[in-house]
Amino acid sequence: MSPKIPDPTDMSGLPYAEAHMRLQAERMNKLPPTRCRDIPTIALEMVRELLKLIRRH
Secondary structure (H helix, E strand, O other), rough: OOOOOOOOOOOOOHHHHHHHHHHHHHOOOOOOOOOOOOHHHHHHHHHHHHHHHHHOO
């Protein structure tokens, strides 16, 4: 049996039972936390990248 293709105009979302089943089967869909970088760290990374480019030539 192929999965049902959702109707893009239907804004009701998944029924609770199906959402719960998918969460159990697939786990949370989370991105890894991002690092908070301050201005000196960003500047240092930019200098490092520039030095790498200079060394290549």
